[in-house]
Amino acid sequence: MSKNTVFRKAPVFENYKFHQKWIKECKRILKPNGTLIITGTYHSIYICGFILQELNFRILNNIAWYKPNCTPNIGCRNFTASHETLIWAKKDSNSKHVFNYKDMKYSKWEENNFKNEDKQMRIVWAITTPKPFEKIYGKHPSQKPLDLLKRIIIACTNENDIVLDPFMGSGTTGLACKINNRNFIGIENNIEYFNLSKKDWMIIMVKNGIGGANTKTGLAFEGEKELYSFFKKQENYEIKNMIGIHNLKRNDAFELFYMGEHVANIFKKHAIYVYLERHHNLNWNYFLSKKLLPDDSIFVYKNNTFFVIEIKTQNVAGSVDEKLQTCDFKRKQWQKLLSILNCKIEYGIG
Numbered sequence: 069m070s071k072n073t074v075f076r077k078a079p080v081f082e083n084y085k086f087h088q089k090w091i092k093e094c095k096r097i098l099k100p101n102g103t104l105i106i107t108g109t110y111h112s113i114y115i116c117g118f119i120l121q122e123l124n125f126r127i128l129n130n131i132a133w134y135k136p137n138c139t140p141n142i143g144c145r146n147f148t149a150s151h152e153t154l155i156w157a158k159k160d161s162n163s164k165h166v167f168n169y170k171d172m173k174y175s176k177w178e179e180n181n182f183k184n185e186d187k188q189m190r191i192v193w194a195i196t197t198p199k200p201f202e203k204i205y206g207k208h209p210s211q212k213p214l215d216l217l218k219r220i221i222i223a224c225t226n227e228n229d230i231v232l233d234p235f236m237g238s239g240t241t242g243l244a245c246k247i248n249n250r251n252f253i254g255i256e257n258n259i260e261y262f263n264l265s266k267k268d269w270m271i272i273m274v275k276n277g278i279g280g281a282n283t284k285t286g287l288a289f290e291g292e293k294e295l296y297s298f299f300k301k302q303e304n305y306e307i308k309n310m311i312g313i314h315n316l317k318r319n320d321a322f323e324l325f326y327m328g329e330h331v332a333n334i335f336k337k338h339a340i341y342v343y344l345e346r347h348h349n350l351n352w353n354y355f356l357s358k359k360l361l362p363d364d365s366i367f368v369y370k371n372n373t374f375f376v377i378e379i380k381t382q383n384v385a386g387s388v389d390e391k392l393q394t395c396d397f398k399r400k401q402w403q404k405l406l407s408i409l410n411c412k413i414e415y416g417i418g
């Protein structure tokens with residue numbers, strides 16, 4: 069290419085040099101079986117795709133993140149941009165990358181109307197742009213939604229892995245890592261965005277949670293405190309998914325073993341009802357007018373006790389107090405529902 073051509077193409081070429089530099093650095097520090105995900109629009113994604121191939125990465129997928137709530141096209145002279153591309157690549161063709169296939173296939177992806185229940189996760193993901201609660205501590209112009217980062221982290225990494233986001237913005241990747249027990253390193257050259265992410269989102273959320281049953285802040289907290297993650301980390305305990313036993317959905321119901329002995333069953337939300345129906349032929353309709361949905365519950369065989377756990381994280385006045393007042397009533401409701409098991413009920417708010 070002549071010097072003149074390079075000159076005319078300078079912005080693209082500069083872009084190329086910039087992307088090449090950081091992608092090379094990522095390749096240098098990536099563990100042999102590590103993978104890289106790059107997100108972008110046409111302004112940069114084709115250049116990055118070219119560089120990945122130039123540097124002998126092996127491309128695993130290109131994913132279309134479709135934004136159902138994209139902003140309208142004001143100019144009305146072309147189609148409305150409504151997606152970004154994610155390129156997922158491994159270090160080279162020999163590396164053995166992580167792909168948590170079953171988590172993708174069986175987990176609940178409630179907002180993704182392109183994902184059919186218990187069917188394989190495809191490469192078109194419908195996820196809305198960041199929700200208002202994700203922006204309450206400040207705005208970042210190109211912030212990614214937490215749901216998108218959670219899906220990436222769960223799909224491509226294992227617990228305790230180290231994840232690096234070299235352009236971390238307001239820190240969504242870090243939050244997704246924290247919720248899913250991954251270690252996180254972030255780099256950001258804008259101090260305002262850095263300060264946004266520096267605040268520990270989890271703590272901020274717990275302290276300033278938005279009241280109400282639909283609080284997303286509570287959900288973030290649940291991710292950290294759920295029984296499954298807790299027991300996974302305890303020595304001598306083993307957790308097995310009940311999928312295949314009662315045809316329950318993966319990640320909803322588990323058997324808990326202590327030194328090889330089956331000591332308890334853990335159920336999340338609706339799973340307890342599926343279990344009661346399949347295992348005890350018990351239909352909740354006969355006992356309750358409305359389903360009670362525990363965040364977590366555990367039936368401990370040893371002391372024949374069913375523990376119902378509701379996780380509430382708000383420090384704002386009212387919310388937890390209100391829940392506490394309903395405890396006794398709910399405990400009695402559970403007693404009615406589970407009378408067939410003749411077990412004790414303990415009801416707690418964490």
Ligand SMILES: C[S@@+](CC[C@H](N)C(=O)[O-])C[C@H]1O[C@@H](n2cnc3c(N)ncnc32)[C@H](O)[C@@H]1O
Nearest residue numbers: 210211212235236237240241255256257258261
């Ligand atoms: C697309 S945003 C990141 C979004 C973020 N990863 C998320 O998940 O919400 C890109 C970020 O990279 C930062 N950035 C740009 N050039 C950088 C550089 N050379 N070093 C570090 N950060 C940079 C920008 O300030 C911006 O916050």
